[in-house]
Amino acid sequence: MGRTLAEKVWEQHVVRRADGEPDLLYIDLHLIHEVTSPQAFDGLRLAGRKVRRPDLTIATEDHNVPTVLGPIADPVSKAQVETLRKNAAEFGIRLHPMGDPGQGVVHIIGPQFGLTQPGMTVVCGDSHTSTHGAFGALAFGIGTSEVEHVLATQTLPAYRPKTMAIEVSGELPFGVTAKDLILAIIAKIGTGGGQGHIVEYRGEAIRDLSMEGRMTVCNMSIEAGARAGMIAPDETTFEYLKGRRHAPSGEAWDAAVEYWKSLRTDDDAVFDTVVEIDASVLSPFVTWGTNPGQGVPLRDAIPAPGETSDPAAAQRALDYMGLSAGTPLTEIQVDTVFVGSCTNGRLEDLRAVAEVLRGRTVTARTLIVPGSMQVKADAEAEGLHEVFKAAGAEWREAGCSMCLGMNPDTLAPGERSASTSNRNFEGRQGKGGRTHLVSPAVAAASAVTGRLTAPADL
Amino acid sequence: MDAFTTHTGRAVPLRRSNVDTDQIIPAVWLKQVSRTGFEKGLFAAWREDPAFVLNDPVYEGASILVSGPDFGTGSSREHAVWALQQYGFRAVIAARFGDIFRNNSTKMGLLPIVLPAETVEALQAAIEADPAIEVTADLAAREVRWGGESAGFEIDDYTRWRLLEGLDDIGLTLRHADDVQAYENGRQRWLPTTV
Numbered sequence: 001m002g003r004t005l006a007e008k009v010w011e012q013h014v015v016r017r018a019d020g021e022p023d024l025l026y027i028d029l030h031l032i033h034e035v036t037s038p039q040a041f042d043g044l045r046l047a048g049r050k051v052r053r054p055d056l057t058i059a060t061e062d063h064n065v066p067t068v069l070g071p072i073a074d075p076v077s078k079a080q081v082e083t084l085r086k087n088a089a090e091f092g093i094r095l096h097p098m099g100d101p102g103q104g105v106v107h108i109i110g111p112q113f114g115l116t117q118p119g120m121t122v123v124c125g126d127s128h129t130s131t132h133g134a135f136g137a138l139a140f141g142i143g144t145s146e147v148e149h150v151l152a153t154q155t156l157p158a159y160r161p162k163t164m165a166i167e168v169s170g171e172l173p174f175g176v177t178a179k180d181l182i183l184a185i186i187a188k189i190g191t192g193g194g195q196g197h198i199v200e201y202r203g204e205a206i207r208d209l210s211m212e213g214r215m216t217v218c219n220m221s222i223e224a225g226a227r228a229g230m231i232a233p234d235e236t237t238f239e240y241l242k243g244r245r246h247a248p249s250g251e252a253w254d255a256a257v258e259y260w261k262s263l264r265t266d267d268d269a270v271f272d273t274v275v276e277i278d279a280s281v282l283s284p285f286v287t288w289g290t291n292p293g294q295g296v297p298l299r300d301a302i303p304a305p306g307e308t309s310d311p312a313a314a315q316r317a318l319d320y321m322g323l324s325a326g327t328p329l330t331e332i333q334v335d336t337v338f339v340g341s342c343t344n345g346r347l348e349d350l351r352a353v354a355e356v357l358r359g360r361t362v363t364a365r366t367l368i369v370p371g372s373m374q375v376k377a378d379a380e381a382e383g384l385h386e387v388f389k390a391a392g393a394e395w396r397e398a399g400c401s402m403c404l405g406m407n408p409d410t411l412a413p414g415e416r417s418a419s420t421s422n423r424n425f426e427g428r429q430g431k432g433g434r435t436h437l438v439s440p441a442v443a444a445a446s447a448v449t450g451r452l453t454a455p456a457d458l
Numbered sequence: 459m460d461a462f463t464t465h466t467g468r469a470v471p472l473r474r475s476n477v478d479t480d481q482i483i484p485a486v487w488l489k490q491v492s493r494t495g496f497e498k499g500l501f502a503a504w505r506e507d508p509a510f511v512l513n514d515p516v517y518e519g520a521s522i523l524v525s526g527p528d529f530g531t532g533s534s535r536e537h538a539v540w541a542l543q544q545y546g547f548r549a550v551i552a553a554r555f556g557d558i559f560r561n562n563s564t565k566m567g568l569l570p571i572v573l574p575a576e577t578v579e580a581l582q583a584a585i586e587a588d589p590a591i592e593v594t595a596d597l598a599a600r601e602v603r604w605g606g607e608s609a610g611f612e613i614d615d616y617t618r619w620r621l622l623e624g625l626d627d628i629g630l631t632l633r634h635a636d637d638v639q640a641y642e643n644g645r646q647r648w649l650p651t652t653v
Binding site: 015016020021022024026028029035036038039042047049052054055056057058063064074076077079080083093094114115117120125126127129140141142143144145146148149152153154155157159161191192195196222223225226227246247248252253255256259291293310312313316404405406423425426427428431 | 473474475476478480481484485486488489490491492493503527528531532533534535536537539554555556557558561562565566614615616627628630631632634635637638641642645646647648649650651652653
């Protein structure tokens with residue numbers, strides 16, 4: 001019987017297999033940031049252990065960093081960033097600190113440097129590590145104990161999850177984006193739908209996506225409960241990688257591409273679970289509740305709790321969000337619009353926002369936060385920042401920013417946002433804040449009208 | 459890691475689904491660089507509500523959390539496990555767990571127990587009827603017991619052994635350093651390094 005993409009990559013990384021034990025998997029790339037690593041480095045020091053492969057490890061500062069120029073004002077955030085700097089220096093790990101041209105959100109810089117490649121295993125102490133699966137890598141988030149384990153051994157013990165195919169047939173209609181697609185998938189299978197699985201996104205609509213769109217889809221696999229999401233590499237992948245700083249070159253490139261082309265699910269392979277989605281019927285999608293599965297098409301109204309799969313949770317979410325069943329989504333007023341994050345902080349996302357904002361003015365507070373310093377430079381080279389500023393939006397420095405509000409960019413209690421990030425949990429963007437997850441284009445249109453709006457309705 | 463063999467204590471019913479790790483420990487608490495002091499941040503936002511179940515004095519000192527389904531979804535923050543343990547919880551029972559949270563728990567010796575939704579519901583009802591009822595989480599027997607009732611749960615042999623013995627994963631892996639070296643010697647030469 002044939003094998004799935006996930007099975008091929010898994011098997012390629014088994015260091016040791018023994019009856020009744022988890023496989024010991026080799027890790028090709030370990031990404032580090034300031035929040036989930038300090039206790040891991042402390043653990044190494046306590047046990048007198050070293051980092052086995054600093055040359056397969058890279059660190060950046062992203063979660064805590066302010067997005068306005070200047071030092072970190074919060075002494076606790078500052079201490080955490082300084083701890084990462086000390087640890088990186090002590091253990092010999094490459095670090096891209098604030099202000100460095102290579103700095104940015106950890107899941108944006110890996111692909112940008114060409115460090116994320118097909119068939120690799122990639123881990124990070126961050127659940128959105130699934131982003132890197134867009135390249136056909138097996139990439140998943142880990143906790144701090146596992147961060148320490150990878151630092152010490154460059155391996156992880158793990159049981160192979162089940163496999164799930166999400167087959168997306170048809171073409172996405174004009175104006176419907178990768179973000180709308182993944183929000184629709186999560187609404188269909190639920191926040192626990194992918195638990196215990198590695199998802200492979202397949203089908204025409206997936207193949208038609210750009211690398212950046214594929215990263216948006218894989219990024220939110222965890223919101224559907226799956227630790228990892230993957231897409232088979234193809235010409236789009238190779239085109240993206242070619243010429244990047246850490247991509248192979250010359251003969252090595254040819255050898256790599258030959259191998260990468262084998263990284264596809266065999267025709268006779270069998271998935272444990274199959275989900276089918278018709279892309280052609282989708283439209284801009286938004287969330288109304290406090291988990292990412294509580295989403296509907298923007299043109300719809302808020303469902304009655306009794307019509308949902310979990311009425312008690314829906315009622316609780318409506319109470320928190322200050323909303324009532326039956327209200328059309330397009331009547332919901334927003335105070336703040338956030339564009340950015342590892343979900344939607346890349347150049348194409350900023351282009352989509354600029355396209356909507358060009359010649360228009362925002363009526364809500366609008367933060368546009370590039371995912372990395374490189375994204376910022378690229379956007380400015382195209383003049384996108386001028387469009388944002390002319391529209392009245394704030395153009396910021398790179399970081400995670402309002403996706404999780406660990407830096408000063410937060411919502412006030414009761415404040416409502418349209419956000420291109422990945423989680424609408426209670427208090428995620430600031431205590432008492434209310435979050436609606438949207439695509440970059442919907443975020444921009446909502447910034448113009450001050451209520452949830454599709455660009456087509458401007 | 460602390461060993462977990464069997465634990466008996468009072469329990470607290472948390473009748474909510476999708477308890478994400480942002481609720482278990484809000485992001486502002488993640489700025490700490492130590493491993494201690496997280497109990498103050500456990501469910502910090504929800505605990506501001508006097509009606510929240512953890513504020514009910516009848517459940518004070520409870521050491522087993524019995525939650526609705528999809529407990530520990532979202533962020534990979536292991537701080538969620540540390541917060542639960544430091545507050546005094548030894549085990550969490552739910553019908554479903556977020557994969558990363560469940561994995562993190564087994565690394566730290568917090569026992570995640572999966573029971574069918576209707577069994578969780580029955581256990582929650584039993585606790586609400588008598589908050590003093592003692593619940594036993596028996597890892598050796600793979601069984602939860604309360605008030606004359608019992609329910610078996612599944613956990614793989616390897617994880618169970620590690621928890622029963624309180625073994626450190628890193629120490630176990632380092633025994634296989636030769637295998638890691640052999641694997642490394644055979645890696646493709648085009649694979650990237652960060653240098």
